[in-house]
Amino acid sequence: MEWTGWATGAVRRHGGAAGRAVRRAWTEPGRERDLTVQACKAALAACVAWAVAGWWLQAPMAFVAPWVAVVLVESTVYRSLAHGLQQVAAIAVGTVVATVVALVLDSTMITMALVLPAVLLLAQWQRLGSQGIYAATGALFVLTDVQVTLATSGARIAEAVFGAVVGITVNALIRPPVYLRDTRAALADAAREAREILEAVAEGLDDGDWGSHTAGDWHERALRLGRLVDQARSAIGWSRESMRGNHRGRGTTAVCPPGKAYDDALAVLDHVAVHTAGVTRTVLETTSHSGDVARPGPRITGPYADFLRHTARAIGLYGQTRFAGTGTERSADGSLREAVGELRRSLDTLRQRLPSTVRDDPDALATHGALLAQARRLADQLVPD
Structure with missing residues (x-):
């Protein structure tokens, strides 16, 4: 009974806080409304990227476009652009390195053992900033695929570029955040x-x-x-x-x-x-x-x-x-x-x-x-x- 009462009280407190946040987002400008707008913009960017890459063009790796679009609806337009360039560069480098080594060695485990340490070290490169980790992500997308080809790797990079363009454009044109x-x-x-x-x-x-x-x-x-x-x-x-x-x-x-x-x-x-x-x-x-x-x-x-x-x-x-x-x-x-x-x-x-x-x-x-x-x-x- 004591645990039930504590849980009920916690649910009421958190539920009340959530309800007040929703009311503030609906009735007045503030942080809650800004966060709501940014969340809706990220969802819109993902839908647009998927509609073009997945539904219309039926790209082989269409999921990459909405994924990149979501993460690039950033807190500022400048940050979206800067992180977009860094992220696309990191994904491209990881994808290219993993593709070349995989085609040469023809062994997923050996390629992974060689490529991942290299791209994780590359992720620390200052010019890639906080987006360096996506070099390892791009490499893993290649190495965990059923078949590694130049065509699929190229499509993956192209979809990342398209997703970045969609995310940056949505963030810049639709109520860009001002603090x-x-x-x-x-x-x-x-x-x-x-x-x-x-x-x-x-x-x-x-x-x-x-x-x-x-x-x-x-x-x-x-x-x-x-x-x-x-x-x-x-x-x-x-x-x-x-x-x-x-x-x-x-x-x-x-x-x-x-x-x-x-x-x-x-x-x-x-x-x-x-x-x-x-x-x-x-x-x-x-x-x-x-x-x-x-x-x-x-x-x-x-x-x-x-x-x-x-x-x-x-x-x-x-x-x-x-x-x-x-x-x-x-x-x-x-x-x-x-x-x-x-x-x-x-x-x-x-x-x-x-x-x-x-x-x-x-x-x-x-x-x-x-x-x-x-x-x-x-x-x-x-x-x-």
Whole structure:
């Protein structure tokens, strides 16, 4: 009974998740819809390749065409073209080598023992990239056939070429994938996480509720923020690649690839991640090494919490201004400048109060001075002069 209940619960959870994914794919743009479209395009490419090679031409190795067509409906048009050329080259090389050796030796087992190690080593050739393994696949198709002839091997290569053409064409002409939305989402996620971390630290400093465990959690989140920025950097690369050879980047309804503004935003978020990690590390050190670094009192934690709160608001508005993509950028831009002005005023207040608070502690003065310098550079990058 216990196992049945667990299985029923698992089915319900996974079934519910699948149902929600289907609804999102049907009702709104997003990753689920993109995946559904790509799956349908791959199926269409296979059907077209089989209809021509298998049904109309009745080619001897017709299955090769739909197989190649399916795997070449890639995540970007550029990747489809690049992988298509590499895959056809790998299949052709494996097929030719296996055919020649099989015709000379007239022994399948001996030919397989000689050819497979050679083509598997060839698969590591850098110019074939990730498609090198298809050299071994092409060789196996030859060696496991009932009869090896030049005609069947030539037909196999021709069908691979045709399948590649079909897969690349379908991917390029029918709603080619664009990942600009994923890029905006990745950048916005990093900005939102930075804002939430700084808000949590500010609230903890105000309440005085920040022991070593809580400070450790803040610092772990700050370190993960750097990985979110790296994911955003990867998403920008995907977006730019998805626009190469993509007809959606031309014409009156063109989708613009990420430009310099995205690179600038990435640089700002890099600085935000470093700044946030520095803040949380300082807070953690004051709780972990209370004998070496004096815990700041309310005279310093209050103004510093205000500064962090203003920083968090500025970062949140920066995300709305740069990554929303909804036409709200202009209205948010004025709020951003106002928030940065408040951030700078809170920073000035903290700078005025800091020297008298940590005058007898040079180490603390140096640490907080470095954080203040980082904060000033952050404010300058959020709204450049």
